[in-house]
Amino acid sequence: MVSGGSTITMQLTRLMRKNQKRTYGEKLIEVIMALRVELTYSKDEILKLYASHAPFGTNVVGVDAASWRYFGRGLSQLSWAECATLAVLPNSPSIIYPGKNQDRLKRKRDKLLFKLLTLKNIDAETYQLAIQEPLPQKPFPLPNQSRHLLNRAVVEYNSENNFNTTIQSEIQNKVLDILTKHALQLKQNEIHNICALVLDVNKNEVISYVGNTPLKDKEPHGEDVDVITSNRSTGSLLKPYLYGFMLNDGQLLPNMLVPDIPTQIAGYVPQNFDFTYDGAVPAKQALSRSLNIPAVKMLQQYTIDKFLDRLRQIGLSSMNRSADNYGLSLILGGGEAKLWDMCSAYASMARVLNHYNSSSKYDGRDWNKPNYLVNKKTEELLKQKNIFISASSVWLTFEAMAEVGRPDIDASWRRLGNAQKIAWKTGTSFGFRDGWAIGVSGNYVVGVWVGNADGEGRPGLTGISAAAPVLFEIFGSLPKTDWFKMPVNDLKQVVVCKQSGCLASQYCSDTKKEWIPKNSNVSITCSYHKPIHLDAIEKYRVTDACVSPIDMKTVSWFVLPPVQEYYFKTKNPMYKSLPPYKLGCEPEIEKSMEMIYPKAGTVIYIPYELSGEQGKTIFEIAHRQPSNSVFWHLDGALIGTTRDIHQLGLNPSKGKHMLSLSDNTGETLNIPFEVVSEKK
Numbered sequence: 001m002v003s004g005g006s007t008i009t010m011q012l013t014r015l016m017r018k019n020q021k022r023t024y025g026e027k028l029i030e031v032i033m034a035l036r037v038e039l040t041y042s043k044d045e046i047l048k049l050y051a052s053h054a055p056f057g058t059n060v061v062g063v064d065a066a067s068w069r070y071f072g073r074g075l076s077q078l079s080w081a082e083c084a085t086l087a088v089l090p091n092s093p094s095i096i097y098p099g100k101n102q103d104r105l106k107r108k109r110d111k112l113l114f115k116l117l118t119l120k121n122i123d124a125e126t127y128q129l130a131i132q133e134p135l136p137q138k139p140f141p142l143p144n145q146s147r148h149l150l151n152r153a154v155v156e157y158n159s160e161n162n163f164n165t166t167i168q169s170e171i172q173n174k175v176l177d178i179l180t181k182h183a184l185q186l187k188q189n190e191i192h193n194i195c196a197l198v199l200d201v202n203k204n205e206v207i208s209y210v211g212n213t214p215l216k217d218k219e220p221h222g223e224d225v226d227v228i229t230s231n232r233s234t235g236s237l238l239k240p241y242l243y244g245f246m247l248n249d250g251q252l253l254p255n256m257l258v259p260d261i262p263t264q265i266a267g268y269v270p271q272n273f274d275f276t277y278d279g280a281v282p283a284k285q286a287l288s289r290s291l292n293i294p295a296v297k298m299l300q301q302y303t304i305d306k307f308l309d310r311l312r313q314i315g316l317s318s319m320n321r322s323a324d325n326y327g328l329s330l331i332l333g334g335g336e337a338k339l340w341d342m343c344s345a346y347a348s349m350a351r352v353l354n355h356y357n358s359s360s361k362y363d364g365r366d367w368n369k370p371n372y373l374v375n376k377k378t379e380e381l382l383k384q385k386n387i388f389i390s391a392s393s394v395w396l397t398f399e400a401m402a403e404v405g406r407p408d409i410d411a412s413w414r415r416l417g418n419a420q421k422i423a424w425k426t427g428t429s430f431g432f433r434d435g436w437a438i439g440v441s442g443n444y445v446v447g448v449w450v451g452n453a454d455g456e457g458r459p460g461l462t463g464i465s466a467a468a469p470v471l472f473e474i475f476g477s478l479p480k481t482d483w484f485k486m487p488v489n490d491l492k493q494v495v496v497c498k499q500s501g502c503l504a505s506q507y508c509s510d511t512k513k514e515w516i517p518k519n520s521n522v523s524i525t526c527s528y529h530k531p532i533h534l535d536a537i538e539k540y541r542v543t544d545a546c547v548s549p550i551d552m553k554t555v556s557w558f559v560l561p562p563v564q565e566y567y568f569k570t571k572n573p574m575y576k577s578l579p580p581y582k583l584g585c586e587p588e589i590e591k592s593m594e595m596i597y598p599k600a601g602t603v604i605y606i607p608y609e610l611s612g613e614q615g616k617t618i619f620e621i622a623h624r625q626p627s628n629s630v631f632w633h634l635d636g637a638l639i640g641t642t643r644d645i646h647q648l649g650l651n652p653s654k655g656k657h658m659l660s661l662s663d664n665t666g667e668t669l670n671i672p673f674e675v676v677s678e679k680k
Contacts, residue, residue, distance in 0.1 A: 007034070008046060008047060008050050009034045009037050009038055009046055010030060010031075010034050011050060011054070012034075012037060012046060012049055012050045012053070013030045013033040013034045013037060014030055015050075015053045015054065016033065016053075017029070017030060017033070051063040052064070054090040055089075055090060056069075056070075056086065056089045056090060057089055057096075057098070057100070058139075063075065063086055065142065066086050066089065067082075067086065068140065068142050068143055069139050069140060069142060070082075070085070070086070070098050070136040070139060070140070071136055071140070072140035079130065079133065080113065080116070080122055080126055080130045081109065081113065081129075081130035081131070081133035082133070082136075084109045084112045084113050084116070084130070085098070085105070085109050085135065085136070087112060088105070088108040088109055088112055091108070096108065098135055098136040098137065098139065102135055105135060106135055109131075109135070110131045113127055113130050113131055114127070145167075145169070145172050145173065145176060146165065146167055146172060146209055146210075147211075148195075148209065148210070148211025148212060148226040148228070149165060149167065149206075149209040149211065149372060150163065151226065152211075152226060152229065152372075153165070153372070153373065157373070157376075163373055164373060164374040164375075165206075165372055165373055165374065166200075166203075166205040166206050166207060166371055166372055166373065166374060167206065167207060167208065167209060167372070168207045168208070171198060171207050171208045171477070171478065172207075172208045172209070172210075174208075174474075174477040175196055175198060175208040175210055175474055175477070176210060176214050178196075178470060178473050178474055178477065179194050179195075179196055179210055179213070179214055179470065180214045180215060182194060182450075182469070182470050182473075183213045183214065183215050184215070186450065186466065189458055189459075189460060189461070190452075190456075190458055191450060191451065191452060191458050191461055191466065192213065192221035192222070192223075192452055192453070193212055193213050193221065193222060193223070193225070193227060193450070193451055193452055193453045194212070194213050194448070194449070194450045194470070195210055195211050195212050195213075195226075195227040195228050195339065195448070195449050196208065196210045196446065196447065196448045196449075196470065196474060197209055197210075197228050197339055197340065197343050197445075197446070197447045198444060198445070198446050198447075198474065198478070199343055199344070199347045199370050199444065199445040199446075200443060200444065201347050201350045201351050201354065201440075201442075201443050201444060201445060202351065202354060202443055204347070204351065204368055204370050204371060205370060205371050205372070206370050206371065206372040208474075209228065209372065211225075211226035211227060211228045211229075212224065212225055212226065212227055212453070221452070221453065221454075222452075222453030222454055223453075225453045227339065227449055227453060228338065228339045228340050228447075228449075229338055229339075229340050230338065230339075230453075231318045231336035231337065231338055232336055232337070232338075232339070232429070232433075232434045232436075232449065232451070233333045233334075233335075233336055233429035233430065233433065233434050234333050234335055234336065234337050234342070234427055234429070234436070235332070235333040235426070235427025235428045235429045235434060235435075235436055235463060236290045236292075236295070236331075236332065236333065236425065236426065236427045236428070236463075237337070237342055237425055237426075237427040237436055237438060238311070238330070238331055238335070239287055239290060239295050239331060239425065240287060240397050240400075240401055240425055241307075241310070241311065241314070241345070242295065242298055242299060242302060242307060242331060243283065243284075243287045243298075243397055243400065244349070244389050244393045244394060244396075244397040245302065245307065245310050245389060245393075246298060246301075246302055247392075247393040247396055247397065247516070247517055247520065248389045248390050248393040248517060248520070249302075249520075250517075250520040250521040250522040250523070251301065251302060251522070251524075252283055252298070252522075252524075253283070253494075253496060253501055253502060253503070253514070253516060253522060253524060254282070254283060254284045254396055254400065254501070254514065254515075254516070255282040255283065255284055255285075255496065255501030255514065256282065256283050256500065256501040256502050256524060257280040257281065257282060257283075257500050257501055257502070257528070258280065258281060258282075258283050258286055258294040258297055258298060259279075259280055259293070259294065259297050259564055260272070260277050260278040260279060260280060260281045260286070260291055260293050260294050260564075260567070261277055261279060261293070261563045261564055261566075261567055261596070262277060262563075262596050262597055263293050263296065263297070264597075264598075264599055264602060265296070265300065265328060267603070268296075268327060268328055268329065270292050270293050270296045270328070270329075270332060271292060271293070272291050272292050272293055273290070273292065273428075277293070277567040278291070278567060278568065278571050279560065279563075279564040279565060279566065279567030279568030279569070279570075279571065279572075280560055280564045280568050281294055282501050283298070283501070284400045284403070285403075286298075287397075287400045287401070288400055288401070288403040288404045289404075290404075290425070290426070292332050295331045295332065296328050296331060296332070298331075299328055299330070299331045300328060303323075304323035304326060304327070304328065304330060305323045307330070307331075308323050308326065308330070310388060313388055314345045314348065314367065314388055315341050315344055315345050315348070315367070315369065316337050316341050316342070316345065317341065318335075318336055318337050318338060318341065319335050319336075319337065321335075332430075333427065333428075333429045333430055333434075339436075339447045339449050340369075342436075342438055342447060343370075343438060343445050343446075343447040344369050344370055346438055346440050346445050346447075347370060347440075347445040348366055348367045348368065349389065349394045349397075349398075349440075350394070350398075350440050350442075350445065350484070351366040352366045352367075352387065352389070352391055352394055353391045353394045353395055353398070353484050353487065354442075354443075354484070355391075356391035356487050356490060357391070357484070357485045357487055360489050360490075362387045362391075364387070367388065390490055390517050390518075390519060391487040391490045392487050392490040392491045392515075392516075392517040392518060393517050395484060395486060395487055395491075396515070396516075396517070397423075398423035398440060398484060399423075401423035401424055401425055401440075402421050402422065402423045402424075402483075404424055404425065404426075420441055420442075420475070420480050420481065420483070421441070421483040422439045422440065422441050422472075422475060423439065423440045423441075424437060424438065424439035424440070424468070424471065425437070425438055425439075426462070426463025426464045426467060426468055427463045428461070428462040428463045428464075431457040432457040432458055432459060432460070432461040432462065433451055433452070433455050433456070433457040433461070434449065434450075434451045434461075435449070435450040435451055435461050435462050435463045435465070435466040435467040436448070436449055436450075436463045436467055437463050437464075437467035437468045437470070437471040438471075439471050439472075439475060441475065441478075441481050441483075442481035442482045442483055442484060443481040444475070444478055444481065446471055446474050446475055446478075448467045448468075448470045448471045448474070449467065450466040450467045450470070486515075489518075490517065490518050490519075491515045491516070491517065491518055492515070492516060492517075492518045492520075493513045493514065493515055493516075494513070494514060494516055494522075495511050495512070495513055495514075496511065496512060496513075496514045496526075497510070497511055497526040497528070497529065498510045498511060498512050499528065499529075499558050500526045500527075500528045500529070500558070501514075502524045502525055502526040502527070502528075503522065503523070503524060503525045503526065504525075504526060505525050505526040505527070505529060507526070507529035507530060507531055507556040508526050508529050508556070509529075509556055528558055528559060528560065529556045529557065529558055529559075530556070530557055530559050531554050531555070531556055531557075532554070532555060532556075532557045532578065532579075533547075533552045533553070533554055534552065534553045534554075534555060534579065535547060535551070535552070535553070535582055536551055536553065538553055538555070538579075539579060540579055540580060540581060540582035540583075540585075541578065541579050541580065541581045541582065541585070542581070542582050542585050543581075543585050545585060546582065546584050546585040547582070547585070557576075557578060558575075558576075559578060560575075561591075561594060562591060562592060562593060562594035562622040562623065562624055563594045563595075563596055563622040565577065565622065565624065566594075566596070566622030566623075567622075577624055577625075578624060580625060591667075592623060592624040592625060592628075592663070592665070592667055593621055593622070593623050593624075593630070593661060593663065593667055593669045594621065594622050594669075595620075595621050595661075595669060595671050596620040596621060596622055597618070597619065597620050598617075598619065598671065598673045599671070600671050600672055600673070601672060601673065601674075602673045602674075603673070603674045603675075603676055604617055604673060604674065604675050604676070604677075605675075605676050605677045606651050606652075606675060606677045607677070614651050614677070615651065616649035616650055616651045617649070617650060617651065618647055618648070618649050619632075619647065619648050619649075619650055619659065620646065620647045621646045621661060621669070622646070623646055623663065626643075626644050626645070626646070627643065627644060628643070628663045628664055628665060629641055629642070629643050629663060629664045630642050630643070630646050630661055630662070630663045631661070631662050631663070632648055632659070632660075632661060633659070633660040633661070633662075634650070634652060634657060634658075634659055634660075635657055635658055636658075636660070652675050653675065654675050654676065654677060655674065655675060656672065656673075656674045657672070657673055657674070657675065658670060658671070658672050659671040659672075659673065
């Protein structure tokens with residue numbers, strides 16, 4: 001039998017040596033180390049070190065771990081009996097521990113409690129209550145509220161093994177409960193992964209970090225993957241950045257009309273989520289409704305290169321491909337980003353706004369990655385006091401985001417007295433693989449991602465239906481904060497046209513004042529209002545070829561291009577089309593017809609139906625006067641006439657063709673196109 005006694009210091013040095021074999025040489029090394037420990041540390045420090053590394057039965061090491069494992073609580077919450085139970089375990093950890101030799105363990109515990117009574121550390125009543133406490137039975141699972149953050153810290157700071165995080169345990173537990181509840185619901189649709197990140201804007205700290213589903217199935221679904229640091233398709237999450245950058249650079253006004261019509265750009269055909277068109281829509285509304293075609297049009301105007309450069313500056317480092325590689329689909333999810341970077345960028349924008357409101361100054365240090373460890377500073381994006389986006393542009397962007405319609409579960413938020421204003425945006429990737437929701441309040445940023453870690457798409461997996469309800473439930477569990485103050489010193493008022501949202505021209509009769517960024521050099525004047533000449537009863541347009549200028553009435557008229565007008569009228573019944581010309585008046589050179597599809601130079605592939613017959617492609621035009629007859633000619637031959645609804649289904653042969661259109665007023669339109677599919 002190998003046995004014997006040793007001091008606490010000797011036992012500590014043996015633990016430090018990883019329990020080497022018992023030899024005289026090893027004992028000599030331990031003696032020398034024990035002397036060094038005695039000379040270096042006090043008795044209290046030695047006892048703390050020993051308690052932190054001593055065995056407490058099975059594979060439990062350290063008194064903190066033992067407290068959680070056997071009692072499910074921290075040391076500070078234990079009773080006298082529970083503390084005494086832990087104190088006797090290191091004496092024979094392999095023989096006596098909760099669940100093994102309970103009678104012997106109770107005798108040893110009670111013996112220690114009696115000694116404490118004898119030494120008057122506890123009174124008789126405490127002693128009697130303590131010895132009646134039952135011993136722990138089934139071990140508790142160790143607390144694991146932030147396992148993905150712990151794994152991340154181990155990787156990023158591999159020279160350390162103790163981490164003091166900025167996580168607030170109360171908020172972390174609430175977020176865990178919320179995600180657990182929603183994960184159970186999402187599993188019914190075979191959606192297995194969900195993560196959430198909560199940042200404190202002003203402190204620039206992470207206060208909740210749940211990297212993946214809190215639950216684990218018997219069959220794994222990638223729950224160990226930290227999705228917060230994983231690249232996923234962004235969906236529509238980049239639209240607010242583009243809106244803010246364009247406001248900042250004077251290339252946009254909040255309510256300026258942007259086109260929302262069928263669009264084809266070098267073979268790329270973007271579509272709105274609901275496959276409808278508004279013709280033209282205010283930029284602010286296009287953002288709040290997350291319309292795709294206006295966003296593509298805006299990116300085309302801003303340029304992909306410039307937008308990519310700005311995204312990299314604000315910390316979206318995963319945007320590492322060329323502009324040509326991304327193309328215009330970048331704004332609709334053609335690029336990938338991390339939830340960590342996305343939330344960090346939104347938090348930096350909020351911090352810029354808060355900082356400016358308190359000091360009327362900018363500081364490049366506002367653009368930093370958030371900290372998740374106490375006394376550890378993360379990457380600074382800016383060393384100098386430059387700004388990526390002004391406080392006024394941020395405020396206008398957040399105001400537009402706050403107008404987004406909330407999901408049904410939170411639809412009554414405006415009627416609730418304690419409801420808070422939140423700027424938020426959802427995103428859904430192609431194929432329903434990723435559902436995002438990110439929101440910003442006065443002092444918090446919350447980001448939620450829902451999907452499958454392996455990239456499998458699921459029907460109904462959208463940001464608004466899967467991620468947004470989680471987002472608002474998390475915000476509901478956070479302390480309420482005030483909305484951002486208006487940065488008055490960084491704004492100026494301009495007079496804009498109410499209908500077009502552009503700077504008012506001399507022909508705009510209905511105007512209003514609007515706030516825009518102070519340093520914006522915007523020069524976009526309304527081009528939609530044009531002077532037209534009407535007859536005395538204002539029913540027909542006239543020219544000086546048939547009516548004396550004295551008998552004309554000149555009025556300002558809001559005129560959209562034909563295709564925009566075609567769709568705009570369906571959503572805006574108050575819109576008035578241009579009046580027709582009076583009979584006998586020579587019409588001005590004016591475009592009344594415009595091709596919707598195909599545009600000039602389009603290359604068309606016509607697929608085959610299931611029956612084996614070649615299908616047809618719908619050719620469509622917009623006409624200001626739909627009742628006019630339009631005559632369709634293909635390569636010089638008349639193929640049809642349309643009225644009211646100007647559409648024809650055609651399947652031309654392979655090769656280049658010329659579509660010629662003319663109406664009963666004599667206006668013509670020629671559209672060259674090419675068909676690449678062959679008839680069987």
